[in-house]
Amino acid sequence: MRNYEVMFIVRPDVVDEDLDKLIETMSGHATTAGATVKNSEKLGKRHLAYSVKGFHDGSYVLLHLESEGPAIHELERRMRVAEPVIKFLTIRMDEEMKKLHKHEAMRAQRAAHAASKLPAEVAAPAPVAVEEVAAPVAAPVVAPVVAPVAEVAAPAPDEVPAPAV
Secondary structure (H helix, E strand, C coil), X not given: CEEEXXXXXXXXXXXXXXXXXXXXXXXXXXXXXXXXXXXXXXXXXXXXXXEECCEEEEEEEEEEEEECHXXXXXXXXXXXXXXXXXXXXXXXXXXXXXHHHHHHHHHHHHHHHHHHHCCHHHHCCCCCCHHHCCCCCXXXXXXXXCCCCCCCCCCCHHHCCCCCC
16 A cells, blocks of 8 residues: 545635535545545645636645555546546655655765764864853954055156167
8 A cells, every 4th residue: 555645726716515525525536446545634725826727726635545556546537527626636655755764864874974984072072161151252343444546647658768779
């Protein structure tokens, strides 16, 4: 058995009673196909990033399922033909969790490797007493000194010495 998250977006003009019926219907289709519905959440109406089938808003619904592949395919087929559902996405969560655990293990291994290379006094610094900490001294504010730029005038043509031949 694999864990899946199925999120689908329902048209914004569907009233709450019809939305609840649609969620129950989709959960029933999943159960009939062999899936176990662990949880269903209504995430509320949100503005869509782009227009989907002419709608700019939609009601988001999230289903957590435990199932095999054929049940998910059947649920997706039902969502494709359901008129109120404007978009859906299915994610296989056991693969995502496997990737997450792998990255966490690699991060912990790198941290342990880096800590083993540090000297003991750097790895665990001694505690500092409160009396030993000096109060920060404010540095005086110094304005930058800007020297005036001397203007260099080009010599006049009659002041230029003639080249020696």
